[in-house]
Amino acid sequence: MAALAGKSWISSARFKKKLAENKIFKEIKRVYGRRHGRPLSASRQNAFEEIYPLVEIPLELLTEQGNLDPFSLFTPLTRSSLRSNHPLPHGEREEAATAAEGEGEKTILEIGFGNGERLAEAMRREPGANYIGAEPFLNGMTAFLKNISTFPSLEGGDQGEGVESTESTEKSNTPSLTLPLKGEGEMYIPPNIRALMDDALLIVRSLTDESVDEIYILNPDPWHKSRHHKRRIVRAETLPDYHRILKPGGKLIMTTDVVPLADWMQTETEIFGEFDWTAETPADWQNPPKNWIPTRYETKKAKGASKMTYLVYQKKGLPKAA
Numbered sequence: 001m002a003a004l005a006g007k008s009w010i011s012s013a014r015f016k017k018k019l020a021e022n023k024i025f026k027e028i029k030r031v032y033g034r035r036h037g038r039p040l041s042a043s044r045q046n047a048f049e050e051i052y053p054l055v056e057i058p059l060e061l062l063t064e065q066g067n068l069d070p071f072s073l074f075t076p077l078t079r080s081s082l083r084s085n086h087p088l089p090h091g092e093r094e095e096a097a098t099a100a101e102g103e104g105e106k107t108i109l110e111i112g113f114g115n116g117e118r119l120a121e122a123m124r125r126e127p128g129a130n131y132i133g134a135e136p137f138l139n140g141m142t143a144f145l146k147n148i149s150t151f152p153s154l155e156g157g158d159q160g161e162g163v164e165s166t167e168s169t170e171k172s173n174t175p176s177l178t179l180p181l182k183g184e185g186e187m188y189i190p191p192n193i194r195a196l197m198d199d200a201l202l203i204v205r206s207l208t209d210e211s212v213d214e215i216y217i218l219n220p221d222p223w224h225k226s227r228h229h230k231r232r233i234v235r236a237e238t239l240p241d242y243h244r245i246l247k248p249g250g251k252l253i254m255t256t257d258v259v260p261l262a263d264w265m266q267t268e269t270e271i272f273g274e275f276d277w278t279a280e281t282p283a284d285w286q287n288p289p290k291n292w293i294p295t296r297y298e299t300k301k302a303k304g305a306s307k308m309t310y311l312v313y314q315k316k317g318l319p320k321a322a
């Protein structure tokens with residue numbers, strides 16, 4: 001992918017100015033912690049400038065009124081970026097957008113995906129689902145964007161060559177979407193991903209009731225000090241939001257290697273009372289669930305961390321009959 005081939009580290013004034021001007025960085029003040037780290041390589045800058053507009057959830061849709069049907073994010077009507085930004089000729093653009101309409105019945109949300117390796121692998125394994133990811137850290141988001149730009153194009157439901165997967169994949173119904181870059185080669189962007197480089201709660205509070213199948217919150221920031229506990233992404237105030245958007249029987253999946261945080265997430269969820277803990281024996285929370293995809297953080301393990309806790313909760317109520 002020629003446009004993303006740059007290797008040098010750049011801290012260009014132009015890019016910094018652009019970021020400073022970016023409405024995301026200007027308007028949103030709710031994210032605690034770092035928004036960006038070391039300067040981006042040219043290829044990461046390109047990923048941000050070229051790919052992010054194609055997958056970004058427009059801020060104007062994030063009303064926090066619970067009226068955003070996630071399905072609509074993957075339909076032509078709101079795929080404005082696909083329609084207007086990318087350089088396919090108009091007819092083909094319409095065709096690509098329409099082909100993508102309605103693909104994927106399952107909606108999976110990942111909150112704080114870091115560099116997004118897990119999310120990308122999940123997309124490889126289950127390409128028929130729709131994915132929404134939130135990560136406010138620029139360096140993490142751009143790593144993810146670069147990753148998904150290496151996906152092979154899915155032709156007619158074929159996985160194609162080069163798909164790395166540790167288990168068999170479902171046959172894809174996701175259409176091919178190859179975006180020729182201006183004056184460059186070609187780049188395929190999977191059409192079943194939408195992302196936000198911001199506070200995940202903006203998405204959570206905007207999505208409609210019972211619209212999400214699985215929510216992943218993996219290794220959230222622990223905010224150790226008591227006075228910072230109110231910053232934790234899993235807390236009494238946010239659990240009703242996760243509960244509201246999950247379909248009956250939908251899953252809330254949380255992990256951490258920080259024991260007090262594991263206790264906190266488990267206790268808060270039990271007190272909330274509207275989820276069933278799926279664990280039947282200690283082995284169920286001490287070991288990863290079947291077919292688990294480990295995250296980067298989990299693989300690296302925090303300093304001093306010994307054990308991971310895997311908390312899988314299910315929203316009470318039966319899943320709706322298909």
Ligand SMILES: C[S@@+](CC[C@H](N)C(=O)[O-])C[C@H]1O[C@@H](n2cnc3c(N)ncnc32)[C@H](O)[C@@H]1O
Nearest residue numbers: 112113114134137199200218219221295296297
């Ligand atoms: C400890 S890292 C874990 C990253 C990844 N889940 C993993 O396991 O490798 C926590 C992540 O949550 C992100 N984060 C923090 N506050 C967030 C928020 N309000 N919404 C979405 N993500 C958030 C951080 O930027 C960071 O990437």
